[in-house]
Amino acid sequence: MIDLGDHDPQSVSSGGTAxxxxxxxxxxxxxxxxxxxxxxxLGGVAVSELRDAREERQRSTSISLVAFVASGGNEGxxxxxxxxxxxxxxxxxxxxxxxxxxxxxxxxxxxRVRGTGQSRLLRPGGTGWIDVEVRIxxxxxxxxxxxxxxxxxxxxxxxxxxxxxxxxxxxxAWHREVERPCAHLAxxxxxxx
Numbered sequence: 001m002i003d004l005g006d007h008d009p010q011s012v013s014s015g016g017t018a019x020x021x022x023x024x025x026x027x028x029x030x031x032x033x034x035x036x037x038x039x040x041x042l043g044g045v046a047v048s049e050l051r052d053a054r055e056e057r058q059r060s061t062s063i064s065l066v067a068f069v070a071s072g073g074n075e076g077x078x079x080x081x082x083x084x085x086x087x088x089x090x091x092x093x094x095x096x097x098x099x100x101x102x103x104x105x106x107x108x109x110x111x112r113v114r115g116t117g118q119s120r121l122l123r124p125g126g127t128g129w130i131d132v133e134v135r136i137x138x139x140x141x142x143x144x145x146x147x148x149x150x151x152x153x154x155x156x157x158x159x160x161x162x163x164x165x166x167x168x169x170x171x172x173a174w175h176r177e178v179e180r181p182c183a184h185l186a187x188x189x190x191x192x193x
Contacts, residue, residue: 063153064095065122067104067165069172070129081138081185083178087113088129089149089167093122101163103152104130110140111147111169119154134174138182142170 070090076083091101102119106112112135120128130151146166154160169175 062095062097063099063155063161063163064093065099065101065151065153065163065165066092066094067149067151067167069167069169069174072134072172072174072177081182083136083138083181085134085136085174085177087132087134087174089132090127091120091122091130091151092127093124096124097156098123099156100154101128101130101151102154104132104149106147106149106167108143108145108147108169110137110142111135111174113147113149136174136178136182138178138185142175144170 067089070088072085072087075085089104091104093099093101098121100119100121102115102117104113104115114133116131116133118131120130122128147169148164149167150162150164152160153163
């Protein structure tokens with residue numbers, strides 16, 4: 001027969017498990033699980049913060065420019081049919097962070113463009129005008145190939161990078177400005193020729 005109503009303290013200490021020990025083991029397990037969960041949460045937050053900081057750094061150093069011919073003014077040509085003019089490029093900051101653009105240069109057969117040394121701060125979505133010197137050789141016909149303009153661009157972190165953008169010259173203010181003088185020069189060559 002088994003007596004369920006009477007507990008013998010001797011039998012518990014000699015091989016059974018004490019309720020206090022079971023309770024203590026349960027508390028330790030709960031604490032370990034809670035510590036593990038807290039570690040996971042803190043680790044997840046730290047990883048998320050690191051990822052956000054890295055993405056912000058990438059955004060602040062990302063560069064995206066768009067450029068096109070804004071204006072040109074004929075300053076004159078020489079007897080060899082080379083015309084020099086002052087021109088401007090419109091440069092749009094299509095990136096997410098402000099940048100400073102300068103040192104515009106570009107070259108194609110018959111066309112050479114050089115910046116005047118100025119720089120422009122461009123806010124995101126903003127446009128700036130960069131003054132350039134343009135030399136066009138009338139003896140070389142305009143091709144359909146765009147002029148690859150290079151810019152020195154400084155980002156918010158102080159790093160300077162070279163960025164290029166293809167600029168259409170055919171139909172631009174530069175092309176229209178020298179079209180008549182170049183045609184006149186070609187007529188003179190034909191008559192004398």
